[in-house]
Amino acid sequence: MFRPISPTPTVDKFPNDPIFNQLAKLSRNVTGVIVHDRYVLREQLPLEWFDSKAVFRPEAKPIAILALSGYYYLVSFLTLLALGGKCVPLPCEGRLEDTAYYLYKSGATHILIEPNTSKRATDIKDHVVMSGYLLREIEVQHVKSGSEKYSEIEINEDLVFPESRPAMVIFTSGTTGKPKGVVHSRLRFYFDGELDPKTHHLSYRPVHWMASALIPLRRVLQGGKITFLRSGCADPVILWDVLKEGFVTSLAIPPSLSKLMHDYYLTTIRHLPVEYHDRYLCLGAPVRGAVIKLSEGDTGELLVKTPGMFTHYLDDEEATRAAFDENGFFKTGDIFRRVGSQYYFEGRKSHDWVQFTAFKISTMELEYRLLALPYVSEACVLSILDYEAGELPAAVIRIKDGVECEITLRKSCESWQQEKSYLVPFQERR
Incomplete structure (x- = not known):
């Protein structure tokens, strides 16, 4: 866990919340440790960011994290949580312009780095300084298990942060405009379950996802x-x-x-x-505490509500209002259908559907049907504007190598006629 070295006994202790109360239990019951010095971090940040309890004031700026390793990411994030701060995970590759946008939007002026990201951090700093934006690096140290004697975590019963206090800002992919800063509160990370040493998570994405x-x-x-x-x-x-x-x-x-x-x-x-x-073969389980529903009963847009769901978009009230329905459910933009207790993904609301007269055609379903034809190796379905129908689905297909096609696509799809006649092609070009 974390072992602070500040000389003040009260400052040495950790917040009284479900995150650090659970870590206190783990420090006694679970082997393996993560050590980081919060006191050193305090010394490298502006003094005015901290209050009399040596934790971040609510108005303190977020701290960016540039971590290639999951270890460094967790150490950095837990350190900031212990101080009542908020983090902004950054990508370790990609366009510097995008990373600069995340910094400008969030207001982060300090960045926690690891040895493997120091060059990337220098490139980012050199890029933003051209716009007059100053960025300071703070390297996170890796302390090996067994190199020191680790003390147990002690909780300061009087140090309580509001559960609504921002803890993390993650930027979306920006598929519908500029990336938005999704704000997650401390509540999102509160632990209310049981110890389960058998659980083993596989993480393959960069930590800014x-x-x-x-x-x-x-x-x-x-x-x-x-x-x-x-x-x-x-x-x-x-x-x-x-x-x-x-x-x-x-x-x-x-x-x-x-x-x-x-x-x-x-x-x-x-x-x-x-x-x-x-x-x-493997099995999964639904997320505990999640409430889900579909906008049209057994079909429609997936709406989700969880206790620790993100609270708002950073500095974007209009986008925040548009993201939730009147009951506080988040509108995912994903279209599902329900069969019994199972939910089946059918595409994205804005990109994976074609509005053909009164019919909503799933581009994914049409692609699957085309790929099922024995002579098709690839298929891509697009929406094109039509004066009468509104939109028409257009498909581009690639014939498998070595296959001589003596049958038309329309003829191949005649079996669809009774089930969904509107999917049968009416025009074909080669």
Whole structure:
């Protein structure tokens, strides 16, 4: 855990909240330690940021984190949480212009780095200084287990932060405009479960991605383990190989990667002998405390509410209002259908549907149907404007190498006529 070295006894202690109360239990019950010196961090930040209890004032600026390693990320984040601060995870690669935007938008002027990100940090600092923006680096030290005698965590019963206090700002991908700063409060990270040393989370995304920033801390508080793959390792073959080892109990994947993993299963794993095939099978469980519903009953946009859900977008009241319904449910933009207790993803509300007269056509469904044809190797469905119908689905397909096509696409799709006649092509070009 953390071992502060400040000479003031009260300052040495940790906040009284579900995060550090749980860490206090773990410091006595779980082997393995993470050490970081909060006192040193205080010395390198502006004095006016701290109050008489030596923790951040509410108006203090956030601290950016540039971490390639999950270890450094967790150490940095927990250190800031202990001080009542908020962090801004930054990407370790990509355009400097994007990273600069995250800094400008959040107002972060200090950045916690590790040895492997020092060059990237220098590049960022050199880039923003051209705009007159000053950025200071603070390197996080790695203290090995067993190198010192670790003290147990002590809780300051009087040091209580509001659960609504901001703890993290994560920037969205910006698929519908400029990235928005999603603000998560301390409540998002409160732990109310039981110890589960058997839990083992697989994290493969860089830590500035939502799942990689939020989930690992919960696994630490459960007393479990985390395997961090090399950042950006989103290869379905590698992920399947890790899953077949049987130690992973949780994994967060987006729909796009889920499709790739499903395709690899259909083309490769499904055809393996039973004794090998069964090694790949795994089960998941819904997130505890999450309430979900669909906007139109058994179908429609997925609406979600959780106790620790993000509270607002940074400095964007209009986007915040648009993101929630009247009952406080977050509008995900994902379209699902429910069959019994199971939910099936059908696409994105804004990009994966074509409004053809009165019909809503799923581009994903149409692509799946085209890919099921024996002579099609690739398919891409797009929406094109039409004066009469509003929109028309247009498909571009690639014929498999070595296949001579003597049948038209329209003829191949005649079996769709009775089920969904509006999907049958009416015009074909080669």
